[in-house]
Amino acid sequence: MKASLLIALLAFVASSAHAGAGAAAQKAEVCAACHGADFNTPVSEDIPRLAGQYPDYLARALADYKSGARKNALMNGQAEGLSAQDIEELAAYISRFPGSLKVLPLHRFIR
Numbered sequence: 299m300k301a302s303l304l305i306a307l308l309a310f311v312a313s314s315a316h317a318g319a320g321a322a323a324q325k326a327e328v329c330a331a332c333h334g335a336d337f338n339t340p341v342s343e344d345i346p347r348l349a350g351q352y353p354d355y356l357a358r359a360l361a362d363y364k365s366g367a368r369k370n371a372l373m374n375g376q377a378e379g380l381s382a383q384d385i386e387e388l389a390a391y392i393s394r395f396p397g398s399l400k401v402l403p404l405h406r407f408i409r
């Protein structure tokens with residue numbers, strides 16, 4: 299009895315952790331249509347690479363597109379429906395893709 303309860307609990311924890319990552323991946327699908335499935339090979343040269351970018355840079359850019367502080371017809375439309383949580387999740391998810399951006403390693407700033 300106890301063992302089966304434990305197994306059920308573990309299965310639940312595993313599936314909810316997976317659902318978190320899955321939700322971000324699902325939200326990012328629409329973004330991949332332009333920015334590339336690996337976020338490092340955008341479909342055209344006027345679309346920026348996002349892979350390997352700092353998550354706070356990505357989150358700031360998305361928040362600025364949403365508020366209109368940064369103007370771009372395509373991205374203002376993309377960001378307008380995103381919640382603050384969507385922005386955090388997308389920024390965290392996308393920044394983890396390995397990319398060819400030449401950003402300085404974070405340890406240069408955080409000591």
Ligand code: HEC
Pocket residue numbers: 325326328329330331332333344345346347348355356357359360368369370372373376377388
């Ligand atoms: C229809 C094509 C298209 C789609 C879909 C799209 N983007 Fe973009 N994205 C662009 C273009 C074009 C730019 C450059 C805009 C500019 O000059 O500010 C851009 C810029 C960005 C930037 C700023 C990058 C930088 O280096 O400053 C971020 C972050 C971003 N997009 C994230 C996303 C996310 C997250 C999604 C999905 C919710 C998404 N994009 C969907 C075309 C697209």
